[in-house]
Amino acid sequence: MTTPGRGLHGRVLDSLGPAITAGEYPPGSVLRTDELAKDFEVSRSVMREAVRVLESMHLVESRRRVGVTVRPKAEWNVYDPQVIRWRLAGADRPQQLRSLTVLRSAVEPIAAGLAAKFATAEQCAELTECAIGMVANSRGHKLEAYLVHDVAFHRVILAASGNEMFARLGDVVTEVLAGRTHHEVMFEDPDPAAVTLHVQVAEAVREGDAVRAETLTREITIGALHELDILAP
Amino acid sequence: MTTPGRGLHGRVLDSLGPAITAGEYPPGSVLRTDELAKDFEVSRSVMREAVRVLESMHLVESRRRVGVTVRPKAEWNVYDPQVIRWRLAGADRPQQLRSLTVLRSAVEPIAAGLAAKFATAEQCAELTECAIGMVANSRGHKLEAYLVHDVAFHRVILAASGNEMFARLGDVVTEVLAGRTHHEVMFEDPDPAAVTLHVQVAEAVREGDAVRAETLTREITIGALHELDILAP
DNA sequence: GTGACATATAAGTCTGACTTTTTGGTTCGG
DNA sequence: CCGAACCAAAAAGTCAGACTTATATGTCAC
CATH class of the missing domain: 1.10.10.10 (Winged helix-like DNA-binding domain superfamily/Winged helix DNA-binding domain)
Known part of the structure; x- marks a missing residue:
């Protein structure tokens, strides 16, 4: 990296x-x-x-x-990207992945809501492109190509929020998503429902619907939590 | 510090x-x-x-x-406590305070929800003490004493969440709250409604009511956002 | 214009001598 | 026997100077 x-x-x-x-x-x-x-x-x-x-x-x-x-x-300064990378590479990996995913679940919905308000036309376009890319690679074991668009999607959301602290979590999210694809679950094609949610988030942001963007993103992150068995139901 | x-x-x-x-x-x-x-x-x-x-x-x-x-x-590594302190001390102060408050608004409600699930009996007791301390110093221009308990309250919540990333935001929240009391708004006694909300959060955590703890904490952070004119209505 | 080559520059590295702070033990007086 | 004052060793901290290495840039031939 x-x-x-x-x-x-x-x-x-x-x-x-x-x-x-x-x-x-x-x-x-x-x-x-x-x-x-x-x-x-x-x-x-x-x-x-x-x-x-x-x-x-x-x-x-x-x-x-x-x-x-x-x-x-x-x-420890656990937000230092270097520290995160070191921990993800070592024995702490599972715990690190969990705590980062919980952090995502807190931040990303709010970021999406803000993005709906503040995203530029260019960012909306990028977001839509990413969503399309995800759909296009959602079937047929094209996990790598899917990942690229997934990562880009979440980075745009965080950047478009207009909040510098959120924006800087882009690297973190990248590590988490990459980690999930490469080491943990996700042997098969991604959940179609998740793909749809991403498309809908792009829609909501484009339309400036903050509440919907936030709610939909929350559903995405809840899915991520479930994947790691963090949520009970 | x-x-x-x-x-x-x-x-x-x-x-x-x-x-x-x-x-x-x-x-x-x-x-x-x-x-x-x-x-x-x-x-x-x-x-x-x-x-x-x-x-x-x-x-x-x-x-x-x-x-x-x-x-x-x-x-920049904007999560580095040192960097945060430097920026809070300089011309970036207003922007820094805003972005940190938005971050709080994303994290603290989720943290409170987790605290309701995972807080130890000791942490619940601490939380209640803090709330009592806030009530006791909520009138009569005892802002300093109030601040101490307010800070302690939020630190306990973050620590009790059981998430290391959240826990490490304790210092950040401390800086924000201290900054608010010392430099920005808050010349008068704190909003009684906010005090009540803290008491209720302590209650909800004690009772293990995650949803209520989250909702109430969200109201607290919404108040913080309003103080900095970040929210429209 | 383009590519190979020379040169100057600023960071990078190493070494050895010296200073300063702190700890833990020792001694002395009560 | 205990406490305070003192002393000595240990390890980090600081400094100065010589040397190495990478690299941006300018120069020259073609």
């Missing part, structure tokens, strides 16, 4: 970040900078930069005379 | 971060590391660490032979 290994410290992070988020160094563990530098065969300056980044993500805390201690999971 | 000036690079960040988020260095501007190091009177290594942190927040991008370029706002 993001450029891997942008410099030496980047490669260290690609290795150390996942290790920490995976719990390989449990919270409370103490690391020493120059020991790490030796282990990773980099200079102290490079390792220090890596530690600084981990610190800015609240994954670790660096204190004099004690070392670099791993923070408890509850303090 | 967070420890200020944890080391030299921290002080550099406290100065450079707000400057960037405030648009003092507009997107596309190019900075040079050793020039910055000279300006801030720190060594290159310290400045490099600061730049690395800014880079991890997607505020800047560092490339060989060109320098450190400021990224467009749309790419």
Whole structure:
């Protein structure tokens, strides 16, 4: 997704970040900078930069005379796309996928409602195109092509909401949808009802019907929750 | 809020971060590391660490032979608590407050619904205490005391939802509520109707009534939206 | 104009010496 | 026996300087 290994410290992070988020160094563990530098065969300056980044993500805390201690999971910056990617790649994957899906279920309906009010003509057109693309690839095991349009659809909705916080969740949704297609459920063609809902959301947004857009999107996210057995009924 | 000036690079960040988020260095501007190091009177290594942190927040991008370029706002990690604090402290404050309030309006009702299902007895007790504290300080210009309980109330809701992503929004909500009391509206005692709603939410959570908790919380957040003139009617 | 090549530039890396803070133990006095 | 003051070691923090590497840009031949 993001450029891997942008410099030496980047490669260290690609290795150390996942290790920490995976719990390989449990919270409370103490690391020493120059020991790490030796282990990773980099200079102290490079390792220090890596530690600084981990610190800015609240994954670790660096204190004099004690070392670099791993923070408890509850303090991590779980909205950092990098952290999300690391967790999705590791043992935390199921929990991460669940919590992100719940977040989606809260945000996307509201975003769709706002999109109905604020979407530009261009965004409406894009949305319709995406919906058409989804329909066109909804049968015959064309999951990859379907996914591309599905992802684009939700990104447009979030962007069209006009809310910068919502817009920035585009990457998150992308990861969740991609994860669902590639690793979890979805061996067969997507649920036809879900496809229809997307088409109808595009309609509602185009017509400026905020309430309908919100309600329909809520149905979509409820479906996503069901897929992960998060909802009871 | 967070420890200020944890080391030299921290002080550099406290100065450079707000400057960037405030648009003092507009997107596309190019900075040079050793020039910055000279300006801030720190060594290159310290400045490099600061730049690395800014880079991890997607505020800047560092490339060989060109320098450190400021990224467009749309790419910033706007969920980073540090970035949020910087923006709330600067010219972006109004927009930031609005977008965060919209985010709250999406998340908190869902969180309250989940809290009704998953809150522990202890959390229910805490919630009730908070509500009582709000009532007790709802009249007579005791805004500070009221705020403390209000903040605590919403933090408990988010934590009790059992969703880690929601829980981590506690800090954000704290900033928003504090900002509202200290800088924006709210010169007089809080709206009695809002106070009642909080009491009722505590009730609903205690009784495990998810739908009612969600609906009532939605009314609270709608009120918050109105205060910032985000909703039309 | 186009492509190959040279050059300057700014980030990236490494090393070693030095400073500062903090912790944990030790000693001394009550 | 306990507490306060003190001391020493440990680890992060800071700095300066030399060197490497990627790359944008300009130059020249064709």
